[in-house]
Amino acid sequence: MSRFEKTGGSTGTPHHRYDRPADESPSEAVVIAVAAATGKTAAPTAERPEALPPLYDAIDPEALDALFSSTGTRSRECTIAFTYEGCSVVVEDDQVIIELEG
Numbered sequence: 274m275s276r277f278e279k280t281g282g283s284t285g286t287p288h289h290r291y292d293r294p295a296d297e298s299p300s301e302a303v304v305i306a307v308a309a310a311t312g313k314t315a316a317p318t319a320e321r322p323e324a325l326p327p328l329y330d331a332i333d334p335e336a337l338d339a340l341f342s343s344t345g346t347r348s349r350e351c352t353i354a355f356t357y358e359g360c361s362v363v364v365e366d367d368q369v370i371i372e373l374e375g
Contacts, residue, residue, distance in 0.1 A: 288371065288372050298334075298338045300337050
């Protein structure tokens with residue numbers, strides 16, 4: 274099964290769900306998920322010059338990662354929502370949900 278899945282949203286707007294692997298930080302997962310949903314890359318290349326802006330333009334990546342960090346064997350349950358590159362982004366413990374804004 275793919276870690277990235279496009280689903281129908283309740284408002285008729287497509288949602289994209291990205292299942293975050295345990296060894297990937299939430300901030301990395303957000304960039305990967307938004308890049309996949311928008312068709313952009315994390316960094317510009319010769320073939321694809323349209324890249325995402327830095328994540329820190331929308332949210333502090335270190336703070337985001339800290340909110341989801343484990344302390345001992347217990348992890349915190351948390352949900353964070355913000356807007357990044359024309360997308361509504363919801364970060365949960367093990368997934369990122371993207372909704373493209375109109």
